[in-house]
Amino acid sequence: MVTVLPPLAGGRQREVEVLTTLTATLSHQGRGRGTKTCLHSQKLKKNEPCVTNMPEDCKKFEMPSQLGDNVHWPAESKVKVVGIVCSPRQQGNTDFLVREALTAAKEAGAEEIEVVSVANKTILPCDGCNCCLETAECIIDDDMQDIYPKLLAADGIIMGTPVYFWGVTAQAKAIIDRTYCLVTGHLALDPELRAKVKSHGTALRNKVGGTIIVTARVGATSAFRQISDFFRLHRMVEAGGAIAYGREKGEASSDEQGLAEARWTGRAVVRAIKQRKALEG
Ligand SMILES: Cc1cc2nc3c(=O)[nH]c(=O)nc-3n(C[C@H](O)[C@H](O)[C@H](O)COP(=O)(O)O)c2cc1C
Numbered sequence: 001m002v003t004v005l006p007p008l009a010g011g012r013q014r015e016v017e018v019l020t021t022l023t024a025t026l027s028h029q030g031r032g033r034g035t036k037t038c039l040h041s042q043k044l045k046k047n048e049p050c051v052t053n054m055p056e057d058c059k060k061f062e063m064p065s066q067l068g069d070n071v072h073w074p075a076e077s078k079v080k081v082v083g084i085v086c087s088p089r090q091q092g093n094t095d096f097l098v099r100e101a102l103t104a105a106k107e108a109g110a111e112e113i114e115v116v117s118v119a120n121k122t123i124l125p126c127d128g129c130n131c132c133l134e135t136a137e138c139i140i141d142d143d144m145q146d147i148y149p150k151l152l153a154a155d156g157i158i159m160g161t162p163v164y165f166w167g168v169t170a171q172a173k174a175i176i177d178r179t180y181c182l183v184t185g186h187l188a189l190d191p192e193l194r195a196k197v198k199s200h201g202t203a204l205r206n207k208v209g210g211t212i213i214v215t216a217r218v219g220a221t222s223a224f225r226q227i228s229d230f231f232r233l234h235r236m237v238e239a240g241g242a243i244a245y246g247r248e249k250g251e252a253s254s255d256e257q258g259l260a261e262a263r264w265t266g267r268a269v270v271r272a273i274k275q276r277k278a279l280e281g
Helices: 012-027 094-109 144-153 170-178 182-188 191-196 220-233 256-280
Strands: 034-039 043-045 080-085 112-117 156-162 210-214 237-245
Touching: 012 144, 034 256, 080 094, 080 144, 080 256, 094 112, 094 156, 094 210, 094 237, 094 256, 144 170, 144 182, 144 237, 144 256, 156 220, 170 220, 191 256, 210 256, 220 237, 237 256
Parallel strands: 080 112, 080 156, 156 210, 210 237
Antiparallel strands: 034 043
16 A cells, blocks of 8 residues: 655654654664563563653654564553543543443552543544654644543553444544544655554554443444444454443443443453553563
8 A cells, every 4th residue: 555645844854853763763673582672772571661761852752653563561560541531421421431440440450540531621623734644743732632641651441432423422533533643653754664664553552442332222333333443443452342321411320231341341451451461571
């Protein structure tokens, strides 16, 4: 597939700077079986974290998208799960179920859980400027900027959305689209550099996803598939999900099956994270 890239906003100088940094980053990658070379050229055992402080310039390109398979583990190996509530209604059904899933995740061994709600947040839609093809960052300055680091730091992401018109909410779709900058890293500007990036990895790759859908009546499976495709596009591992029924605030809490599924989702996410860590560690 041929990718046609847009003209560079920052000019040739910017292109050279970006490529130089990316090339340097890639050249730091170890290829040995039991060892790896971290971003700071330190030789480490395969499961040994790099604890060197990142120089400012290096941070920008730390994302796995540019690093191929040989990504070093973050110094912290705590299990972190973030729940994203994509309902604009505060303390509604989705909020309730995502919190239930996170509580179950904690009981199953997650050391850190966090809820992020879109209610009262400004998350603009992607405007297709394609700047992230150059920088792997989104230039839209809104509340999504606070969500990126939470997604990147988490091992597991539980996305919860009510069904709106047989699909996810506009807020959920905005979040999904705004993660484009986390996938565009592998679309390096230079074909040679692109060839060096072994797989189309992304910054969210190998994180574990769980889905919570709340619906009054119909459309749950379409919404579920949207979240599922979002995880798959990011090369995440999908642990499963829940569908719960309810229209008015609090109604979904009496859907026992939905509630049980939400809790199961939280536990399944943690189980998959632990399995993945055991395999890679
Ligand atoms: C704009 C809008 C569209 C909706 N579309 C659907 C729909 O297509 N199918 C359905 O079963 N329920 C639909 N609902 C109902 C919500 O899915 C339901 O009330 C859900 O419990 C809301 O979750 P929340 O409390 O987390 O906001 C819609 C509600 C709104 C406000």
